[in-house]
Amino acid sequence: MALNFDLTEEQNLLRQAVRDFAEREIAPLAEELDEKEEFSVELTRQMGELGLLGCFVPMRYGGSEMGYTSYAIAVEELARVDGSQAATIAAGNSLGIGPIYYYGTDEQRREWLPRLCSGEMLAAFGLTEPNAGSDAGASRTRAELDGDRWIINGSKIFITNAANPLTGVVIVQAVTGGQGRGKPELSCLIVPRDAPGFTAREMKKKMMWRASNTAELFFEDCVVPKENLLGKRGDGFQQMLSTLDGGRLSIAAMGLGGAQGSFEMALEYANNRVQFGRPIASFQTIAFKLADMATEIELARNLLYKACWLRDENRRFSKEAAMAKLYCSEVMHRCVDHAVQIHGGYGLMKEYKIERFYRDQRLLEIGEGTSEIQRIVIARNIGAAGRAI
């Protein structure tokens, strides 16, 4: 059979296990953690014990080796309940563990992956800088080789999982030289949390993902051994691009899960809220909103799972990952907007979970490449981008 939409038995069991965990352990805490802007060490450890870190890492390095489709299902189920916990897992896997697993030496993998995959510690990916966001190649952070050590100077901003009690290591993209014709040579370095000259400061007062940990990083003559270069010198830009390709699958999964959660809340509310003597779900304008949400969620799920399947099959998936990230995050935007509308005034009150979903959604169209950048990636892949982009 060439076309089959059935998930495997393991994938169905995984979905149920993560759903049960999210409803039992995360749901009762999500509102309070959001209100207090508090990262949860305990929930992160529990998610690690469930095997949700190291999803695509082989068991010999401590991973759960479940593959990208299963990884997306797990993130989807977390995001159905809470965007912040889903963010910790999505960034922990795709941005933290991913670069070490895909580009690290066997020694680097053995040193870091077992602890990262168990949830004992988290890794972060430091790419964005105050003056280098979408234009990530414009990094100013510099690393200079001085004998047998790298000296790093510069700063990073908005880095997920980089300043909490579990943070163990940060992968940092830095300029390591010139490549000629004014182009910088970019490389990635592994910077342990306790490296001299490295500090991380938590960023507070976020609108969204308030229980996810976001940090500013500062490198002042920060010293790491020469061996902490990740992969080959000068490969940093390529490593960053392909790390983001994988990361987009998990952001898409967050959009899908958040859309699903919003839809379920809206459906339940619409069936219970009575106006004019009838449940509001019986008014066609409300019922059609729910029908549109269900249709778009179905399409989003198919698009994302197809992109994950391509990744699992080791086929090209950049275009599909960008499409899935773009579409799933915009589907969540529309779903959460409909869901708030269906809740009426109550949807604007913090007592109703939909308010948190409405805020959490907004990052998905910005992080790991904005929607504008996804359209550029897709345009390039379909041969539509001119030289100007």
Ligand SMILES: Cc1cc2nc3c(=O)[nH]c(=O)nc-3n(C[C@H](O)[C@H](O)[C@H](O)COP(=O)(O)OP(=O)(O)OC[C@H]3O[C@@H](n4cnc5c(N)ncnc54)[C@H](O)[C@@H]3O)c2cc1C
């Ligand atoms: C909560 C949070 C967590 C994050 N986690 C991480 C992390 O773990 N690691 C990390 O490295 N980064 C992280 N980021 C950073 C994130 O990836 C960037 O915010 C994002 O890439 C956009 O960069 P910017 O904010 O500098 O916006 P800018 O690049 O300044 O963009 C501003 C606007 O201009 C548009 N724009 C820019 N260039 C173009 C163009 N060529 N064509 C059309 N429009 C364009 C953008 O689409 C956007 O609308 C995080 C951000 C947040 C808020």
